[in-house]
Amino acid sequence: MDVILHVGAHRTGTTTLQQTLHHNHQRLKAHKVEYWAPQMIRAGLFDGLIKAADRVSPQVVAQARTANQRIARDLHRLDAAGTRTLIVSEENMLGSIPASVTTERLYPDAARRVARLRPAFARHCTRIGLAIRSYDQLWTSMISFTVKRSGRVPDGDQLAGLVAQPRRWRDIIRELRVVFPRAEIQVWPFEGMVDAPHDVIARMTGRDLALPLEPVEGVHNPAPDIHALRAAVEAGPCAGHLARLAEWNSGRWMPFTEPQRTKMRADYAEDIAWLRSNPGPAISYIESPEDIVGPTEEERGVRHDEGQRRVG
Template sequence: MNITLHIGAHRCASTTFQQYLRQNVAALSSGSVGFWGPRRTRISLFAGLFPGPAAARGSNLRRRAEARVQMQLRQARAAGLGDLLVSDENVIGSTRHCLRRRSLYPAIGERMARVSAAFNGQIDRVVLVIRDQEQWWASACAYAVARGHPLPDAEILAEIAVDRRGWRDVITDLACAMPDAAIEVVPFERVAARPGALLELCAPVTAPDDHNARWLNRAPDLPRLRAALERRGEDPASLPPGAGRWHPFTAAQRAALRENHADDLFWLSAGADGLATLTEDPFRDRTGPSRSTEDNPRGQGHDSGQGNLAQSG
């Protein structure tokens, strides 16, 4: 059984992809492809796998999580699955942890080493979707503010902008943690509105049509952010006027983040030191439907508070 792990990243249409997979479980099953998503991994399967307050209360929680994974892998093989697709962006950390550390997934190495051990080193491929860092951090900040976190001040934004850790470092840490897995990197722009294209990259199936084309869990725009601040008694005037996306960084900071991302793409295009493969766009002739601009659901209910997944530090 071939095992592919889709690890997001956050703010890269992962929720849309997972919703699409849930809607097409029957089509996947007909192609002998199994799917494990956040509703399975976060609530029960990976519980205790990562360090945190819960892990401190019992020394055997990690071992139990590893045993659960191995048991369910045996069941998947016994069911005759030829491929297993596991999708959960929280295995690499959280946007909250990135913001707290002012750095891009600083704990991915340790976390993915634990995931690899739970799968007994049997993960064949890891698929990572990356996004321009200026857009990624802006989306992460907006998402955090909408969920009750304070507005990042100028010092925090400056620290994020000068930090040189980028996707290259994330991928290098990932490759060190999982040296036997092939790492495939996909630009966010190629699959944001096309979950079927991402599915065909992750599994040997013909992707079903996406009849419910909606971009879930999008970052809230400025009017929604001002409304969120007002609801909790904060000054909505702390945000700039107007509508559209919130750009928390200065022009110079945005330029620095974009330059860092351009360096990462150049490294990937040049072969990524043999650590990863950049998939530019093998689906160029398969244009997906445009996403609706209407307000969309904010994502899975079980994600609220991220209470089922300990955050490593």
């Protein structure tokens, strides 16, 4: 049995993909494909495995050992039942949004987090799926969620720190490669693939066949708009931060300046160029025929707008 770890990332269409997997669970099962959803994982299956590095105590280590044993038994049971492929989808395997924003680093402890999954999955894991996104849109979406949760709006220095932070998608990919050296790392861009969860599922499972999957409709975990952010700040401990939202009256918030966005887009373009250059036999890049970083939001048009509303 092959295990595919879909590790996210956050704000790259993960919820849309997960909803598609959930909605088509029985259809996938008919093709001997099983799916472990975040709800199942967070209900106790991964107890002790998904923790920040500074929260790993002896108790957490014991929980992780028990979880790895429990997962190994479940994998054996699925294998014995004839399951050919298991998709495990949980974006918190890489880390959390608050940790990335607070430390001003992209998933700072991703390697250590993913390494805790190795005892359970190393034998079966043949593929790891990772969606990536342009840094200006990624950090804006992440910050929006932390503002909604805490009511605190980052200041100019914090925003500049996120622009200058050194970790790139390439670092995450290399770390995944080190932890699971026998697994293929499949990477796809949010910008080109958010509207194609069926294609992503087919490629992740290694089957370019027309699975009879039904589409899912509606908005899936969109970033809060400016009205929701204002309400969160007003109700929180830092009402004075409202001034940092003053110039925005409607729509989606964009905290970064145009020069900052240009820099972040250039960083992302370098990642895409690296992926296109065939960086290794175990790293594959699934690219949409659409241009990834060239068009502006206005040029992408309605389809891109719809994708932005389904970013979870």
